[in-house]
Amino acid sequence: MYEFDWSSIPGALPFLWSGMMLTLKITVVAVSVGIIWGTLLALMRMSGIKPLSLFAASYVNLFRSIPLVLVLLWFFLLVPSLLSNFFNIPRSSDTRLVSAMVAFALFEAAFYAEIIRSGIRSIPKSQVAASLALGMTYAQAMRLVILPQAFRNMVPLLLTQGIILFQDTSLVYVSALADFFGTAYKVGDRDGRLVELLLFSGAVYFIICFSASLLVKHFQKKRVS
Amino acid sequence: MNYHWNWAIFLSDVPSGGETYFGWMMDGLEATVALSLSAWIMALVVGLLMGVLRTVPNRWLSGIAAIYVEVFRNVPLLVQLFIWYFVLPELLPLSIGNAYKALNPMLQQFMAAMICLALFTGARVCEQVRSGINSLPRGQKAAGLALGFTLPQTYRYVLLPMAIRIILPPLTSEFLNIFKNSAVASTIGLMELAAQSRQLSDYTAQTYESFIAVTLAYVMINAIVIILMHRIEARAHVPGAFGGEK
Amino acid sequence: MISIRNVSKHYGQFQVLTDCSTEIKKGEVIVICGPSGSGKSTLIKCVNGLEPFQQGEIIVKDISVGDPKTNLSKLRAHVGMVFQNFELFPHMSIIDNLCIAQTQVLGRSREEAVTRGLKLLERVGLSIQADKFPGQLSGGQQQRVAIARALAMDPICMLFDEPTSALDPEMVNEVLDVMIGLAQEGMTMMVVTHEMGFARKVANRVIFMDQGRIIEDAPKEDFFSTPRSERAQQFLSKILQH
Numbered sequence: 001m002y003e004f005d006w007s008s009i010p011g012a013l014p015f016l017w018s019g020m021m022l023t024l025k026i027t028v029v030a031v032s033v034g035i036i037w038g039t040l041l042a043l044m045r046m047s048g049i050k051p052l053s054l055f056a057a058s059y060v061n062l063f064r065s066i067p068l069v070l071v072l073l074w075f076f077l078l079v080p081s082l083l084s085n086f087f088n089i090p091r092s093s094d095t096r097l098v099s100a101m102v103a104f105a106l107f108e109a110a111f112y113a114e115i116i117r118s119g120i121r122s123i124p125k126s127q128v129a130a131s132l133a134l135g136m137t138y139a140q141a142m143r144l145v146i147l148p149q150a151f152r153n154m155v156p157l158l159l160t161q162g163i164i165l166f167q168d169t170s171l172v173y174v175s176a177l178a179d180f181f182g183t184a185y186k187v188g189d190r191d192g193r194l195v196e197l198l199l200f201s202g203a204v205y206f207i208i209c210f211s212a213s214l215l216v217k218h219f220q221k222k223r224v225s
Numbered sequence: 226m227n228y229h230w231n232w233a234i235f236l237s238d239v240p241s242g243g244e245t246y247f248g249w250m251m252d253g254l255e256a257t258v259a260l261s262l263s264a265w266i267m268a269l270v271v272g273l274l275m276g277v278l279r280t281v282p283n284r285w286l287s288g289i290a291a292i293y294v295e296v297f298r299n300v301p302l303l304v305q306l307f308i309w310y311f312v313l314p315e316l317l318p319l320s321i322g323n324a325y326k327a328l329n330p331m332l333q334q335f336m337a338a339m340i341c342l343a344l345f346t347g348a349r350v351c352e353q354v355r356s357g358i359n360s361l362p363r364g365q366k367a368a369g370l371a372l373g374f375t376l377p378q379t380y381r382y383v384l385l386p387m388a389i390r391i392i393l394p395p396l397t398s399e400f401l402n403i404f405k406n407s408a409v410a411s412t413i414g415l416m417e418l419a420a421q422s423r424q425l426s427d428y429t430a431q432t433y434e435s436f437i438a439v440t441l442a443y444v445m446i447n448a449i450v451i452i453l454m455h456r457i458e459a460r461a462h463v464p465g466a467f468g469g470e471k
Numbered sequence: 472m473i474s475i476r477n478v479s480k481h482y483g484q485f486q487v488l489t490d491c492s493t494e495i496k497k498g499e500v501i502v503i504c505g506p507s508g509s510g511k512s513t514l515i516k517c518v519n520g521l522e523p524f525q526q527g528e529i530i531v532k533d534i535s536v537g538d539p540k541t542n543l544s545k546l547r548a549h550v551g552m553v554f555q556n557f558e559l560f561p562h563m564s565i566i567d568n569l570c571i572a573q574t575q576v577l578g579r580s581r582e583e584a585v586t587r588g589l590k591l592l593e594r595v596g597l598s599i600q601a602d603k604f605p606g607q608l609s610g611g612q613q614q615r616v617a618i619a620r621a622l623a624m625d626p627i628c629m630l631f632d633e634p635t636s637a638l639d640p641e642m643v644n645e646v647l648d649v650m651i652g653l654a655q656e657g658m659t660m661m662v663v664t665h666e667m668g669f670a671r672k673v674a675n676r677v678i679f680m681d682q683g684r685i686i687e688d689a690p691k692e693d694f695f696s697t698p699r700s701e702r703a704q705q706f707l708s709k710i711l712q713h
Binding site: 070206 | 305315316439448
């Protein structure tokens with residue numbers, strides 16, 4: 001039977017905490033930018049302007065058909081060389097965090113775009129008609145009537161996607177960034193206690209994500225009543 | 226600009242000889258497809274079983290399935306993979322553990338990735354099956370039981386055939402997801418498609434070509450799966466259901 | 472054939488049935504009527520064990536439905552039920568709907584099941600639809616198939632849960648005609664329905680329920696001419712207006 005030895009963990013807590021901070025930083029940035037860019041993409045796709053809707057559709061379909069790992073590798077390997085080849089910006093370690101954040105934001109935006117698009121479509125067309133009949137422009141109808149309703153309906157889905165994003169940040173492992181998981185792995189590797197640290201990080205993720213999903217469910221129930 | 230494009234690099238031989246770089250990429254594609262398909266089949270079996278358990282009247286059984294879903298949904302895929310690869314061999318009884326660790330490393334990587342993907346995806350399939358069964362009219366189960374079917378028979382002849390047809394679209398998404406999620410296996414050293422993009426770029430220094438080629442490969446897999454599932458949906462279509470022809 | 476003795480059922484805090492008792496002899500046709508929420512559908516669902524009950528007993532041909540040791544599937548194989556929403560199995564053709572329980576529950580061979588199935592389809596006037604799918608049939612046609620499906624099991628009695636309530640008016644009669652034919656052939660039937668014309672024609676007794684209790688249980692002539700309870704009188708006057 002394997003001899004568990006959890007003694008590495010208490011000493012490493014500050015280190016792990018800074019890793020968690022990085023995870024949260026990436027999550028928050030990616031969710032915010034992702035929702036904004038995703039909304040724009042959804043609106044572009046639903047607009048009647050052919051080039052815009054074609055661009056948005058291709059963008060969403062492309063990012064939804066390739067692995068996140070690949071996108072992270074793309075940004076990790078290509079962005080610094082792109083910057084130095086085209087703009088003569090020297091490579092540095094700060095670019096790694098920025099490229100990871102950009103990669104996540106651009107990737108998740110495609111998923112947010114789909115959630116938002118179906119959210120907008122779920123609002124009956126008669127709401128648009130009623131707004132226009134009152135003299136609003138299409139843009140006003142969207143901003144004042146459709147989007148507020150759509151977003152209220154979508155909040156559970158947006159939050160759930162956020163939880164998924166929080167889990168996906170662990171993939172910055174491929175960029176050698178020290179997020180919570182990467183830090184846990186390093187500590188485990190360094191102290192020869194990989195088993196304990198991996199199980200520990202799994203448990204931490206479970207507690208955070210499970211609680212968050214319970215909150216979302218509770219929030220959904222409150223809305224319905 | 227400083228970059229020199231060279232698409233022909235794919236036809237060049239690798240330093241160790243015997244294959245072209247294109248061959249390497251094909252090896253990666255092979256690994257991705259093999260891993261994804263085998264994991265998908267396992268995921269369907271597990272997901273179907275758990276999805277049915279989730280809907281039976283017995284509290285214990287549906288509780289076990291609920292725990293399964295929550296555990297595998299709330300831990301990141303990468304963490305799960307590392308646990309299967311690094312932790313499980315240590316927790317096995319000593320003799321089995323040692324035998325396992327003596328296996329070919331590639332086999333260990335493949336098996337860890339396959340089990341990980343299967344159980345991860347199985348949890349999602351379980352939820353789809355559950356929502357499919359719950360979306361059926363209540364009377365269908367009653368009608369099956371009223372005819373003298375036992376509960377297992379009712380699931381087999383009445384509920385599951387329709388539930389599975391209903392969930393074919395979301396199942397397609399899960400099938401596509403498995404192909405994408407297989408890329409995570411590159412982190413434990415399995416030389417599937419995503420890992421090849423890095424290796425090709427390292428060896429050829431033709432970074433852009435390597436990445437574009439691998440990206441196109443994933444897009445192509447995506448397209449093929451979607452077409453395949455559309456065919457299946459068409460063949461499974463029940464005449465008259467969902468407001469079809471009369 | 473069917474004995475219902477002091478049956479009570481509650482669902483959480485809500486009392487669904489209170490002390491219901493009645494006896495049904497072989498060949499009798501009983502119509503159960505009453506306002507919605509009176510528990511009539513629940514009562515017949517207790518007879519074949521689809522709904523459990525907490526007090527009392529129900530005996531169907533010497534089998535106690537409430538006994539935990541009773542094999543309910545075996546019981547249900549011999550008690551036919553027809554549902555308000557037909558509940559045909561949409562992924563199977565009509566003939567398959569008729570055969571599936573015959574082969575899987577009664578163990579008949581496929582050939583025998585098909586022969587019996589086709590005969591029953593002819594009896595309800597739908598033999599040309601054998602290879603179609605439920606979604607392609609009208610409501611009245613689907614319900615007639617549902618009756619045939621239940622009959623294919625050679626039941627000792629038939630339970631009907633508001634069989635015509637989900638049908639468009641012009642299709643009600645085609646289904647009632649099949650049910651009248653069944654009654655005239657001597658089938659023991661418990662029918663929950665609002666169709667009083669049907670009751671007048673073939674029922675032996677009428678049971679009136681309200682708020683989970685059996686208020687009246689009388690031979691049909693008595694029921695229609697001199698209902699004893701005020702509630703039943705109110706109910707009758709309302710539904711007999713059209």
